[in-house]
Amino acid sequence: MEGHKTGHDGRPALTNFLPLCRLATMGKGPQLTTQTLKVLGILMNNRPDGLPGVEIGRATRLQSGTLYPILLRLEQAGWLESYWEAETPQELGRPRRRFYQLTAVGARNAKSAIRDFTSSIGGLAWHRS
Amino acid sequence: MAQELMLAIGGVFTAVLNLLVGGGCKQWILWFTQRLLALAVRRLPETQQERFAEEWHSHLNDVQGEVRKVLFAWGCASAARDMAASFTDRRTNIGLVWKGTIERLRAWKRSFVNATVLIAFEKTPTGAMNAHTLVLERKHVTVGPTRPDGKPHPHAGKTGRIVRFINIYSDPQWLGPPSAMIKLDSPIEGFIWVSLTSLEVLPELVLTAEPSHACQWVRSR
Numbered sequence: 001m002e003g004h005k006t007g008h009d010g011r012p013a014l015t016n017f018l019p020l021c022r023l024a025t026m027g028k029g030p031q032l033t034t035q036t037l038k039v040l041g042i043l044m045n046n047r048p049d050g051l052p053g054v055e056i057g058r059a060t061r062l063q064s065g066t067l068y069p070i071l072l073r074l075e076q077a078g079w080l081e082s083y084w085e086a087e088t089p090q091e092l093g094r095p096r097r098r099f100y101q102l103t104a105v106g107a108r109n110a111k112s113a114i115r116d117f118t119s120s121i122g123g124l125a126w127h128r129s
Numbered sequence: 130m131a132q133e134l135m136l137a138i139g140g141v142f143t144a145v146l147n148l149l150v151g152g153g154c155k156q157w158i159l160w161f162t163q164r165l166l167a168l169a170v171r172r173l174p175e176t177q178q179e180r181f182a183e184e185w186h187s188h189l190n191d192v193q194g195e196v197r198k199v200l201f202a203w204g205c206a207s208a209a210r211d212m213a214a215s216f217t218d219r220r221t222n223i224g225l226v227w228k229g230t231i232e233r234l235r236a237w238k239r240s241f242v243n244a245t246v247l248i249a250f251e252k253t254p255t256g257a258m259n260a261h262t263l264v265l266e267r268k269h270v271t272v273g274p275t276r277p278d279g280k281p282h283p284h285a286g287k288t289g290r291i292v293r294f295i296n297i298y299s300d301p302q303w304l305g306p307p308s309a310m311i312k313l314d315s316p317i318e319g320f321i322w323v324s325l326t327s328l329e330v331l332p333e334l335v336l337t338a339e340p341s342h343a344c345q346w347v348r349s350r
Contacts, residue, residue, distance in 0.1 A: 053184065054191040064188070065204030068181075069211050076215060095187035098180070 030073045032113050035062055039070050040110035043080070043102050050083075050101030071100055079106030158195045165202035172209035174216045181209075 030036060038060040043051060051059075057067050074080040081103050085096045102110060166189065170182045185205050192201050 052187075054188045057188070063204045064185075064201045065208040068185075068205065069208050069215070072212050072215060095183060095190050097187050098184045 030070075030077045030079060032117075033070075034117075035060070035066055036070050036074070037114055037117055038062065039067070039074070040079075040102070040106075041114060043100065044107065044110055044114070048101065050099035052097035052099050054097070056100065074106065075100070077106075078103060079109055155195060158199060162189065162198045162202045165199070165206045169202065169205035169209040172206070173213050177212075177216065181205075181212075 039056060039062070042056055042059045046059075053067060053071065056062075056071070057064065060067070062070070071080065071082075075082060079102065080100050082098050082100045084098055085092065087096070089095050166182070166185055169185065170178050173181055185202075189198055189201055192198050
């Protein structure tokens with residue numbers, strides 16, 4: 001079916017300008033900085049039930065101003081999920097911690113991203129040698 | 130005036146020093162840290178405030194050392210603004226695999242249309258049809274090889290040369306989740322374009338589903 005050449009008011013319709021195209025979304029994946037890869041690496045190599053922010057921060061040496069936006073972006077992208085400790089603060093004797101763990105999609109993407117990163121580093125090293 | 134200002138600054142400095150030297154340091158740092166965390170939490174959307182207040186207080190509880198506590202709270206306060214933006218920024222970026230000439234896209238930029246609703250039909254491998262709705266607001270569409278932030282566009286289509294960057298405005302309140310969240314791997318079967326002279330009519334258009342605007346159906350192949 002061919003598109004109309006004019007709009008309802010006789011003026012050129014948009015189809016005159018955008019006749020044939022295909023959309024490909026860029027996706028809303030998280031930006032994979034080295035800090036993000038550090039976070040992903042720590043989560044991949046640790047307990048499957050996840051880690052609290054404080055332990056991720058200690059392991060990656062990231063400050064709160066860097067760490068929490070990364071965790072939030074990864075969570076919004078569906079790479080991470082988070083949950084509160086089951087016990088109450090009274091039972092724990094301290095405030096509850098929120099644990100972060102990789103989702104299945106996140107684990108797959110993280111593995112791929114880290115592999116790509118390490119292979120690119122390897123490639124650079126190869127070219128330099 | 131300048132002398133009074135200097136006196137005031139000196140007074141505050143002396144008071145802070147007195148607190149530090151006089152053993153009030155710990156209480157003052159605790160108070161300051163709590164204030165910073167409260168500020169950080171206030172910067173977040175209301176729906177997130179309770180969660181991050183509890184989470185950050187829990188994290189703060191595990192931080193050793195007074196200076197580190199202040200730095201932690203300071204970091205939260207500076208991060209909260211960016212974090213808040215991630216909840217409210219509805220603009221999404223998509224790459225348009227462009228088979229026409231860039232001149233045509235520029236012509237659209239020059240046309241009378243202020244916004245265009247694009248409903249793209251994607252045929253999945255199973256034969257089902259998915260519809261993706263996007264709103265292209267002309268003022269948000271830029272034509273060029275780079276993103277508005279000046280970085281090169283990272284996406285390259287499977288078949289297409291391109292990639293010309295366009296910035297797509299997609300508002301989930303109007304049109305459901307941003308379509309750009311969905312990766313379109315399958316070829317687009319066709320489009321419906323609804324050209325709008327004003328974006329203000331869009332909510333009405335979506336509610337009534339009876340567009341009184343130019344509407345065309347185009348097959349992409």
